[in-house]
Every structure is written in structure tokens, then in C-alpha cells.
Amino acid sequence: MTTSTKPVIHILGLGAMGALLAVDLLRFTNVTVVPLFRSQDRLLRFQNEFNSTIAVRKLFENDQPLHSCKLECSESPETFAGGMIKNLIITTKTYQTAEALKPYLRFIDHNTNLILVQNGLGVPEMLKEKVFTDPETDPQLFQGVISHGAFHDQGFTFNHAGLGDLKIARLPHDPNDPIQSEEDASRDRKQNELVQLLTEVTFAASFQTTQMTYQELLMGQLYKFLVNACINPVTSIVDCINGELADDSTEIFTLIIDECLQVLKVAYKPLFEYETNYHNTKGYPIVPVLSVLNTENMVKEVIRLGCIVNRHNSSSMRQDTLYLRDTEIDYINGYIVKLANKYKLNAKINETVQSLVKLRLALNKKRKLQGDMRSN
Ligand SMILES: NC(=O)C1=CN([C@@H]2O[C@H](COP(=O)(O)OP(=O)(O)OC[C@H]3O[C@@H](n4cnc5c(N)ncnc54)[C@H](OP(=O)(O)O)[C@@H]3O)[C@@H](O)[C@H]2O)C=CC1
Numbered sequence: 133m134t135t136s137t138k139p140v141i142h143i144l145g146l147g148a149m150g151a152l153l154a155v156d157l158l159r160f161t162n163v164t165v166v167p168l169f170r171s172q173d174r175l176l177r178f179q180n181e182f183n184s185t186i187a188v189r190k191l192f193e194n195d196q197p198l199h200s201c202k203l204e205c206s207e208s209p210e211t212f213a214g215g216m217i218k219n220l221i222i223t224t225k226t227y228q229t230a231e232a233l234k235p236y237l238r239f240i241d242h243n244t245n246l247i248l249v250q251n252g253l254g255v256p257e258m259l260k261e262k263v264f265t266d267p268e269t270d271p272q273l274f275q276g277v278i279s280h281g282a283f284h285d286q287g288f289t290f291n292h293a294g295l296g297d298l299k300i301a302r303l304p305h306d307p308n309d310p311i312q313s314e315e316d317a318s319r320d321r322k323q324n325e326l327v328q329l330l331t332e333v334t335f336a337a338s339f340q341t342t343q344m345t346y347q348e349l350l351m352g353q354l355y356k357f358l359v360n361a362c363i364n365p366v367t368s369i370v371d372c373i374n375g376e377l378a379d380d381s382t383e384i385f386t387l388i389i390d391e392c393l394q395v396l397k398v399a400y401k402p403l404f405e406y407e408t409n410y411h412n413t414k415g416y417p418i419v420p421v422l423s424v425l426n427t428e429n430m431v432k433e434v435i436r437l438g439c440i441v442n443r444h445n446s447s448s449m450r451q452d453t454l455y456l457r458d459t460e461i462d463y464i465n466g467y468i469v470k471l472a473n474k475y476k477l478n479a480k481i482n483e484t485v486q487s488l489v490k491l492r493l494a495l496n497k498k499r500k501l502q503g504d505m506r507s508n
């Protein structure tokens with residue numbers, strides 16, 4: 133049970149992204165961070181073998197300093213006996229979200245602030261359909277879009293490979309009416325504890341956090357989605373570090389981005405029409421949707437963010453294929469295929485990419501079990 137009078141943030145998913153957030157929250161804010169592990173075994177390993185300590189090495193800083201933090205409290209479904217959860221950051225992989233939330237659902241209610249800090253698209257829809265089905269008791273849902281790059285080192289040590297940023301916004305109640313005013317966003321800055329903690333000045337300066345309206349975030353989310361739709365599957369399929377793709381990937385990235393944008397323009401029509409419908413409208417921010425979300429610009433941006441800023445990173449999807457874990461492909465290129473089916477559009481390129489990632493993982497698993505035929 134957490135007895136602290138400081139604000140408490142629970143983190144579900146103490147992997148690369150969860151650890152980056154936890155370490156900087158502890159370094160820069162006056163908050164108690166409580167990781168929620170999947171089982172008591174994992175919890176006891178963290179507490180006993182690793183002395184409840186997580187560490188992040190900042191690879192992009194001089195001398196690559198290692199920042200370690202000891203956590204006062206950590207929990208698992210078997211031990212959790214606290215009150216209701218006030219603030220919850222979800223940094224599991226997208227496909228793990230519903231399962232990871234299950235043991236903690238009775239501690240989540242309308243007063244819980246829940247932020248999804250994940251790549252891909254489709255998790256909020258899945259949660260509303262399958263997990264938070266009662267609008268009377270569902271939590272306050274926020275979305276985070278994160279462009280930091282990090283990967284596991286050993287134990288609870290992670291390498292922060294690329295300094296990116298974190299964009300946050302409240303998710304709209306009605307996805308068909310997603311446009312928020314600047315006043316809507318500023319209300320959360322004044323009143324919402326989680327938003328206040330994540331935008332606390334020193335933390336926000338280090339983590340590069342910005343809070344915004346949903347339409348601003350959505351543009352950032354689709355931008356990040358296109359980065360992931362290119363970098364994650366291609367690094368996995370051809371098995372390389374992000375930076376290795378910098379010079380030779382324009383053609384494949386153009387094919388993927390072009391098709392994604394054709395589908396996203398239909399599925400996210402209010403965003404793509406925002407500049408026309410809200411042009412010069414007082415109280416609504418300028419969001420340069422069309423000049424950012426076009427193929428030519430996005431190919432350049434994918435190479436810049438994916439292969440240059442994060443050049444030393446091994447993408448999260450490649451890490452999954454190497455460690456024989458499921459990948460997030462169904463929430464990235466696979467989500468485009470799903471939307472294309474819904475709107476009767478073509479998504480053959482993304483379907484092929486999705487299928488090749490599944491093949492890569494299956495092949496890696498087979499080689500682990502049966503040996504590598506190439507070395508015979
Ligand atoms: N890594 C990166 O560079 C970036 C990642 N992202 C996105 O951030 C999200 C998180 O990615 P990342 O941090 O790399 O992923 P990791 O796999 O490193 O971390 C996920 C964590 O979730 C935990 N988890 C899984 N299931 C449960 C459960 N049932 N209960 C409790 N914990 C659970 C895992 O624990 P266990 O070890 O027990 O499985 C693991 O610690 C993804 O959507 C990813 O795409 C975004 C930007 C960059």
C-alpha cells in the first residue's frame with residue numbers, strides 16, 4: 133500500500149519507455165513512482181535482485197552518464213492493496229494493454245487519469261470497446277506520443293539512445309468530434325494532476341513534454357505513426373540498426389507512406405479538413421496538417437527522426453523480433469490494413485509489410501528451436 137502524501141504515479145510497463153519516464157519523474161518532480169509488475173515473481177526479482185533500482189544511461193550526453201533511482205514502492209497484482217489509482221501511465225506494448233490492465237481495473241474509476249504512452253493507433257478504441265465499456269466509470273483518458281528512443285541494456289538498466297519529445301492531450305469523448313479549443317486544453321493544465329506533473333517545468337524541460345489540444349496531438353501522432361510504419365518493420369525485416377537505413381530507404385519509405393496517407397486521409401477526415409474548417413477561428417490553434425502530413429515531407433522526416441536522431445537505436449519492433457516476442461505490427465501497418473478494409477481502400481503494401489514482419493519473427497523463432505540452416 134502506498135502511504136505517501138506526495139502525488140503518486142503508477143506505471144504499468146516498466147520497460148524502456150516506462151523506465152525513461154520513471155527516472156526523469158523521480159529526478160525532476162516531487163512524486164512517488166510505483167511500477168506495477170505482471171507477477172509477484174517479477175516484483176520480487178526487482179526488489180531483491182535489483183534492490184528496487186532502475187537506471188537509464190543517456191547515450192547522447194557527454195560521458196554517457198548513468199542515472200539510477202531506487203523506488204520506494206512497487207507492486208504486482210498479488211500485492212496491490214492500495215486505494216484507487218489516481219494517475220496511471222501505460223507503457224506496455226499496445227497488444228499487452230488490455231491484459232495488463234485487467235488485475236487493476238477495480239482500482240480505476242472516473243477519477244483516475246490514465247495516459248497511454250505507446251506507438252501505433254487503435255488502443256483507445258479497443259479499450260472503449262472491450263475494457264472501459266461503462267461511460268459512468270471510465271477513467272480520464274489521455275494519449276502520449278513519444279519520440280524518445282531507448283532500448284534494454286541489462287536487468288533494469290536501459291539505454292536512452294535518442295532525445296525526442298513527449299506530446300500529451302486529453303482524448304476526445306466522441307472520436308467523430310475530435311476538435312478541442314485552446315481553453316479545453318488549458319483547463320487540464322490548471323486542474324488535472326497528471327497533466328500538471330508531466331508538464332512540471334524541470335521535468336518538461338528534460339523530457340521535452342508539451343501539452344496540447346487533441347488535433348495538435350493527432351497530427352503529431354500520425355507523424356510518429358508514419359515514422360513507426362517505416363522504421364519499425366523495415367529494421368525488423370532486414371535486421372538492422374535505425375541509422376543503417378539512412379541512405380538507401382527513400383523508395384520503400386515512399387511506398388509505405390503514400391499508401392498510409394491515402395487511408396489516414398479518409399479515416400481522420402476532421403483532421404485533414406481542420407485547416408479549412410478552422411481557418412482563423414479564435415481560440416483554436418493553427419495546425420499545419422497538410423504541409424506536414426504529405427509524402428515528400430514525411431519521407432524526409434522519417435529519415436531525420438528515425439535514422440539520424442535515433443541512429444544508434446535498435447527499433448522497438450526489431451528488439452521484439454530479436455527477443456522472440458510478439459510485435460506491434462497489427463497496431464501499426466496492420467492498423468492501416470484494418471482501416472483500409474473498413475473504408476474499402478487498398479493497402480497491399482502495408483499488408484505485405486505486415487506479413488513480412490510476421491515471417492521475420494517466425495523465422496527467428498524457428499532458428500532458435502531448430503538451428504540456423506545458413507550455417508550448415
Ligand atoms: N523503445 C523505444 O525506442 C520506443 C518505444 N515506443 C513505444 O512505447 C511502448 C512501450 O515500448 P517499450 O518500452 O520499448 O517496450 P518494452 O517491451 O521495453 O516494455 C514493455 C513493458 O511492459 C511490461 N508488461 C507487459 N505485460 C505486462 C503486464 N501484463 N503487466 C505488467 N507489465 C507488463 C513488460 O514487462 P515483462 O518484462 O514482464 O514482459 C515490459 O517491462 C510501445 O508502444 C512502443 O512502440 C515509443 C517510442 C520509442
Ligand SMILES: CC(C)(CO)C(=O)C(=O)O
Pocket residue numbers: 251279280281282359360363364374437438442445446447448449
Ligand atoms: C523513434 C523510433 C523509431 C526509434 O527507434 C521508435 O519509436 C521505436 O523504435 O519504436
